[in-house]
Amino acid sequence: MKREKNTWTRALKAALGTLYSMTPMLLAVIGLVGLFQTYITPEMIHSFFTGSALYDTLIGTVTGAISVGQPFISYIIGGGLSQQGVSLYAVTAFILSFVTLGVVQLPMEYTLFGMRFTLVRNLLSFLFSILVSVMTVWTLEVLL
Amino acid sequence: MTVSEREKSFGRILLLIIISLYLLATLFDPASAGQALMKSLSVLKNIAPVLLIVLFLMTLLSAYIQPQKIFHYLGRKSGLKGWGIALGGGVLSHGPDYLWYPILSDLRARGVNEGLIVAFFYARSVKVPWLPMMASYFGIAFTVILTFYILLAAVIQGKIAEKIIPPQSTI
Incomplete structure (x- = not known):
């Protein structure tokens, strides 16, 4: 019983130590989130779209990657874009990259996982945001 | 760690x-x-509550879960159960990605397959609590199809990453 308590205490101290060491990085990312949420507004995101499905899909992926916030914000912005006539390909790519890509967390990902992992994961997420959006809209069009 | x-x-x-x-x-x-x-x-x-969950999981991992067990369930040869755990964990995990970085980099150092970590991250884009809201904006069919493709894409990306990223296990 005492041995188990010691194991638990030691593990808790180690975990607290790890999180404490990461505090500056975590605070930096959170600070960056606040800046992005303030300076990258939904109006700014809306202004990037042109009406061309191909170009807008790419823009949707990029703007999703630089946006931050709760997922529902991407649905609200995506819904607004859709009402403005922006293609569903672009809206889907935006929603997807909003949650799968994150420019603000790149420095932390790079520090903990290394350059190769970060590069591969983010490049794959970027490409698949486009692919998944195309497949989703095609399937939707075939089925409905 | x-x-x-x-x-x-x-x-x-x-x-x-x-x-x-x-x-x-x-x-x-x-x-x-x-x-x-x-x-x-x-x-x-x-994020404070999620941070507490992460702290608890890190403690649990460090205290009771042997690296050999992790390697068995989530290593390169873990098979279907490894992919199931990665996708299920990704879908059910809450909070921003960066909160999960410490525990995932720890798991990676203990021998977890890099492909499973990549799949976990992509599966996190299925946000269960927000699915009803997505359905209300874009329809149920859109939500179901997108969720299916996200999970499929998570596995494909994981498989590609497995080939490209060399293992980092320290055990």
Whole structure:
């Protein structure tokens, strides 16, 4: 019983130590989130779209990657874009990259996982945001 | 798990840069700087419960879960159960990605397949609590099809990453 308590205490101290060491990085990312949420507004995101499905899909992926916030914000912005006539390909790519890509967390990902992992994961997420959006809209069009 | 000196100093430098950005913003646009600070504080308040979950999981991992067990269930040869755990964990995990970085980099060092970590991250884009809202905006069919493709894409990306990223196991 005492041995188990010691194991638990030691593990808790180690975990607290790890999180404490990461505090500056975590605070930096959170600070960056606040800046992005303030300076990258939904109006700014809306202004990037042109009406061309191909170009807008790419823009949707990029703007999703630089946006931050709760997922529902991407649905609200995506819904607004859709009402403005922006293609569903672009809206889907935006929603997807909003949650799968994150420019603000790149420095932390790079520090903990290394350059190769970060590069591969983010490049794959970027490409698949486009692919998944195309497949989703095609399937939707075939089925409905 | 230990955080290297390089990682610690990188974190400090990054924090200094962000503080400088806030100071600059305060100088030129104090209202927006204040707004950004309030938003950051709100994020901090929101992630606190998830941070506690992460702390608990890290403690549990360190105290009771042997590296051999992790390797068995989530290593390169874990098979279908490994993919199931990665996808299920990704879908059910809450909070921003960066909160999960410490525990995932720890697991990676203990022999978890890199492909499973990549799949976990992509599966996190299925946000169960927000699915009804997505359905209300874009329809049920769209939501179901998108969720299916996200999970499929998570596995494909994981498989590709497995081939490209060399194993980092320390056991």
